[in-house]
Amino acid sequence: MSGGRITALKPAPFGYSAPASLAEALAVLAEVGEHAKVLAGGQSLLPLLSMRLAAPRHLVDINRVPGLDRVEIVDGSVRVGALVRHTDLERHEGAAAAQPLLRQALRLVGHPTIRNRGTCVGSIAHADPAAELPGVLVVLGGRVEASTAWGSRQVPAAEFFLSPLETALRPGELATSVSFPVAGPRTGTAFVELSRRRGDYALVGVAAVVELAPDTSISSARVGLVSVGPTPLLVDLSEVLVGRPGGARELAAAAALALEHAEPEADIHASAQYRARLVEVLTTRALAQALANASHEEAA
Amino acid sequence: MRAQADDGLPAGPAAGEQTREVTLRVNGVGHRLRLPVRRLLSDALRHDLERTGTHVGCEHGVCGACTVLLEGRPVRSCLILAVSVDGQDITTVEGLAAPDGGLHPVQQAFRERHGLQCGFCTPGFLLTTVAFLRETPQPSEEQAREAISGNLCRCTGYQNILASVLRAAELSAGREEQA
Ligand SMILES: Cc1cc2nc3c(=O)[nH]c(=O)nc-3n(C[C@H](O)[C@H](O)[C@H](O)COP(=O)(O)OP(=O)(O)OC[C@H]3O[C@@H](n4cnc5c(N)ncnc54)[C@H](O)[C@@H]3O)c2cc1C
Ligand code: FES
Ligand code: FES
Numbered sequence: 001m002s003g004g005r006i007t008a009l010k011p012a013p014f015g016y017s018a019p020a021s022l023a024e025a026l027a028v029l030a031e032v033g034e035h036a037k038v039l040a041g042g043q044s045l046l047p048l049l050s051m052r053l054a055a056p057r058h059l060v061d062i063n064r065v066p067g068l069d070r071v072e073i074v075d076g077s078v079r080v081g082a083l084v085r086h087t088d089l090e091r092h093e094g095a096a097a098a099q100p101l102l103r104q105a106l107r108l109v110g111h112p113t114i115r116n117r118g119t120c121v122g123s124i125a126h127a128d129p130a131a132e133l134p135g136v137l138v139v140l141g142g143r144v145e146a147s148t149a150w151g152s153r154q155v156p157a158a159e160f161f162l163s164p165l166e167t168a169l170r171p172g173e174l175a176t177s178v179s180f181p182v183a184g185p186r187t188g189t190a191f192v193e194l195s196r197r198r199g200d201y202a203l204v205g206v207a208a209v210v211e212l213a214p215d216t217s218i219s220s221a222r223v224g225l226v227s228v229g230p231t232p233l234l235v236d237l238s239e240v241l242v243g244r245p246g247g248a249r250e251l252a253a254a255a256a257l258a259l260e261h262a263e264p265e266a267d268i269h270a271s272a273q274y275r276a277r278l279v280e281v282l283t284t285r286a287l288a289q290a291l292a293n294a295s296h297e298e299a300a
Numbered sequence: 301m302r303a304q305a306d307d308g309l310p311a312g313p314a315a316g317e318q319t320r321e322v323t324l325r326v327n328g329v330g331h332r333l334r335l336p337v338r339r340l341l342s343d344a345l346r347h348d349l350e351r352t353g354t355h356v357g358c359e360h361g362v363c364g365a366c367t368v369l370l371e372g373r374p375v376r377s378c379l380i381l382a383v384s385v386d387g388q389d390i391t392t393v394e395g396l397a398a399p400d401g402g403l404h405p406v407q408q409a410f411r412e413r414h415g416l417q418c419g420f421c422t423p424g425f426l427l428t429t430v431a432f433l434r435e436t437p438q439p440s441e442e443q444a445r446e447a448i449s450g451n452l453c454r455c456t457g458y459q460n461i462l463a464s465v466l467r468a469a470e471l472s473a474g475r476e477e478q479a
């Protein structure tokens with residue numbers, strides 16, 4: 001931290017607008033975009049401001065923009081607006097039924113109090129490599145709707161995450177919604193992670209999606225890995241699992257394949273070696289759970 | 301001369317700093333204020349409104365001491381700008397006891413089960429528990445643990461806090477039967 005004395009944590013001064021409509025928000029962003037930051041739930045941005053790790057010149061607070069707080073199930077996707085708080089999506093029965101992975105992952109995001117304010121879209125726009133929802137977006141092959149005053153574009157998950165805390169969003173673009181494809185038939189999902197304490201960011205997290213063929217053999221399997229690379233990683237495990245029932249030996253082979261794609265690094269929380277081991281253990285667990293959920297779907 | 305931003309004192313706004321007029325509705329009473337836009341809700345409550353029941357520990361979202369209810373839901377007041385919650389309902393620990401000073405059942409339970417020692421973390425635990433029991437009136441021990449997992453306490457070792465949460469559920473149920 002700068003300066004000699006450690007002082008109370010306060011943000012540096014900034015300009016502030018609280019637009020009352022989407023059009024106004026986009027107009028303000030067009031004007032101040034280069035030097036502005038969007039303020040959604042503030043659960044990642046406020047700590048950065050208070051510790052002065054970030055000092056944007058302008059904040060565009062979207063909390064008063066109507067219409068952004070909707071969860072809709074349209075065109076085969078769960079579409080989540082920019083002001084939907086983690087808690088709102090976690091409790092949304094329609095979303096949980098359409099894509100169970102959402103609730104499975106959301107209950108692992110921080111603590112309930114953080115989830116009451118933080119937004120799903122904000123978590124994806126923030127792009128922390130240890131965050132759960134970016135992993136979910138990647139494994140499901142979802143997309144982000146990025147809007148400016150001149151129109152909007154859809155950014156596929158595979159192109160969205162560039163590096164830690166860096167995304168394909170351009171200066172002045174607002175992520176207006178994120179879409180997660182709904183689960184197909186005979187599909188099971190699971191999210192498992194290990195963290196030092198409940199609510200902490202994951203040391204390693206694994207989102208798994210397994211689809212079964214009508215004969216109950218596996219027809220596709222993939223995982224999204226978080227906290228073992230600069231961005232969430234998608235690993236297609238079909239080559240070792242398709243056509244098979246998913247016994248212990250096959251899951252172990254799949255976990256070894258997942259590890260080949262991971263880039264575990266050491267930090268103060270865990271060694272690279274420990275993270276590597278976690279990739280294998282948690283991938284096996286996530287696949288087994290997803291498989292059990294898929295069989296359950298099949299039976300239902 | 302205004303205080304430097306870096307001394308952390310939320311004194312008046314620094315020269316040229318943007319301010320904004322807002323209404324903070326705290327425990328049912330509206331307060332019209334002009335605040336620097338960077339004022340944290342925790343500081344607005346403590347310094348501008350002099351409601352020091354809301355405590356601040358870490359000031360970056362980790363400890364939960366500053367928890368208040370926003371429209372009934374617990375949130376970290378150190379992670380919210382005061383200007384963001386213009387007109388919304390805020391409940392602080394000062395809003396829990398009855399007007400005659402009678403303790404809220406959750407406060408009563410913390411007192412009976414020794415759910416506090418120094419008391420620094422207590423306002424956050426109380427508000428977290430109040431909101432939790434509204435949604436989960438008969439919690440299991442596991443649910444109660446999960447509910448308070450985002451609040452840190454340096455004194456108690458948590459066992460008495462957990463006992464207090466479970467006792468609060470009993471007391472709240474009793475109160476409803478009477479009513
Ligand atoms: C104690 C604590 C524990 C946490 N634990 C976890 C955890 O385990 N897992 C996890 O995933 N997260 C965790 N978080 C972070 C939390 O999930 C945040 O809610 C989330 O990362 C950001 O969402 P937000 O709405 O708060 O975004 P903000 O903090 O408002 O914004 C974050 C960043 O995204 C940008 N942004 C936000 N919304 C948009 C938008 N619509 N368009 C363009 N840019 C936008 C902002 O400009 C900013 O750069 C934790 C936070 C805390 C304080
Ligand atoms: S002071 Fe707000 S969470 Fe610690
Ligand atoms: S009672 Fe002292 S910090 Fe909890």
